[in-house]
Amino acid sequence: MSEDFNKKQLQDAFSCSLLDAIIRRRSRRFPVGCALPKEAVCPHVSRNPPIPLSETELAILCYSAAGITGAITTEPLAEEGNSILSWVGHATPNPCNVPTTRLFFTNDNGTFLYDPKVKTDIKPVEIETESDREKILTSFGESCTKILDHRVQMHAEHLHKMITWNTNQPGTTVFIPVVDHSEEYLNWVSMVLNEEYGYQLFDDIKGRDCGLKKYIDNGDLKGPPVPLSSFESFVWSGIILAPAYLMMEHIHLVAEALGLGSVMFGGYTGEVMLGVTPQSKGLGFRWVKDKASRANAVGLDGVFEAYCPPFYSNMDDAVDAFFEKKFGSCSLFGVDYTGLLPFQPGQWKTKIPNYRIPSKKQVEIVKAFINYVYDTYGKIPAGMNTMTIPVWLQVHHVEVEFYEKYYAKGIVTEAQRQHLRLWHT
Numbered sequence: 001m002s003e004d005f006n007k008k009q010l011q012d013a014f015s016c017s018l019l020d021a022i023i024r025r026r027s028r029r030f031p032v033g034c035a036l037p038k039e040a041v042c043p044h045v046s047r048n049p050p051i052p053l054s055e056t057e058l059a060i061l062c063y064s065a066a067g068i069t070g071a072i073t074t075e076p077l078a079e080e081g082n083s084i085l086s087w088v089g090h091a092t093p094n095p096c097n098v099p100t101t102r103l104f105f106t107n108d109n110g111t112f113l114y115d116p117k118v119k120t121d122i123k124p125v126e127i128e129t130e131s132d133r134e135k136i137l138t139s140f141g142e143s144c145t146k147i148l149d150h151r152v153q154m155h156a157e158h159l160h161k162m163i164t165w166n167t168n169q170p171g172t173t174v175f176i177p178v179v180d181h182s183e184e185y186l187n188w189v190s191m192v193l194n195e196e197y198g199y200q201l202f203d204d205i206k207g208r209d210c211g212l213k214k215y216i217d218n219g220d221l222k223g224p225p226v227p228l229s230s231f232e233s234f235v236w237s238g239i240i241l242a243p244a245y246l247m248m249e250h251i252h253l254v255a256e257a258l259g260l261g262s263v264m265f266g267g268y269t270g271e272v273m274l275g276v277t278p279q280s281k282g283l284g285f286r287w288v289k290d291k292a293s294r295a296n297a298v299g300l301d302g303v304f305e306a307y308c309p310p311f312y313s314n315m316d317d318a319v320d321a322f323f324e325k326k327f328g329s330c331s332l333f334g335v336d337y338t339g340l341l342p343f344q345p346g347q348w349k350t351k352i353p354n355y356r357i358p359s360k361k362q363v364e365i366v367k368a369f370i371n372y373v374y375d376t377y378g379k380i381p382a383g384m385n386t387m388t389i390p391v392w393l394q395v396h397h398v399e400v401e402f403y404e405k406y407y408a409k410g411i412v413t414e415a416q417r418q419h420l421r422l423w424h425t
Helices: 003-013 018-024 055-066 132-138 182-192 213-217 228-240 242-258 270-274 315-327 347-354 360-377 400-406 414-423
Strands: 068-071 088-090 101-107 110-114 144-148 173-180 200-203 225-227 261-265 286-289 295-300 392-396
Touching: 003 055, 003 132, 003 242, 003 414, 018 242, 055 101, 055 110, 055 132, 055 173, 055 242, 101 242, 173 182, 173 242, 182 228, 182 315, 182 360, 200 228, 200 360, 225 228, 228 242, 242 261, 242 392, 242 414, 270 295, 315 360
Parallel strands: 200 225
Antiparallel strands: 068 088, 101 110, 101 173, 110 144, 173 392, 261 392, 286 295
């Protein structure tokens, strides 16, 4: 396709209605090029060849999940506003604006990480004009890192039988959000083990303190007693996992608007997909054994690494690296920060002195707790693997004939009927 054709498709995509996409959204599971056997309730063999997503389609879908959109706002209080890690916002919100989730995708061309780089000329609102929209296309190639020359192999024995016929087939693209629990875990621990909150965390799983007894006894931590399992459950289910699901729903809705088929699913074991089991190399993530001798994914070397060994010599170094990233001289709270700001010129520099920067004692307390968790459980968090995949989503071109043969009028949208003609001719 010509450059002008791709630009036109991009501009057309911006005319789609979000509300209409929400109303029309369905999981249309039948890709072109696939077949349901005669024994199926609705047997059908596609007469169309597999048709992969174009680069323009991929760029729009990836951007809708993880593209850089400009500056966040936060409306911070001086005493409580130091929870955030960056002013740079993405299409999917992240807890405390800590980018806990990375977007991988796999298709006929291989397996890739989509992770846009923050540029020095980023604007508070990155896409304001029609010409700005072209950044979605021009930045796509440089935002993608190829990690495998082939599709991630999904073994049929690890898939629900009902989805083996259409999942990860030629022409389809599977989007895979990988969640790192370590960075936001450190962020939350640093926020609750301070003078203001002073959580007295204790290990209700093992029935002992979490390395914090002396800080509780001497009055450094004056807050409520909080069970480790409750604290971690709140951080996981209420905070860290959310972006993965939101990313997939963003792609789901944009695929609907573009006239593509999509289906969200979780019928494949995350550990197998990450590659930490003997069954599959998966995405090829590095893993270590925790204290229960279970494989724990910790990262992809040089691409996406957790705050823990083997990427750091020990947990003290990992904590120091986190605090330097968040509060060092070049951080958004640092005197040498020159990056993106949501405020009018000159305002932020006058506000920085009002923010609470962790004391040496607070860093010491955080290290005591984090070392206890890591030494006791062999990972952080204690009760969940350091990196996980909670959900996936597949996008493909819809086998329109199947739905028109079996389903009620309106189940297939006009955008899906016309998609191949408008986008691929």
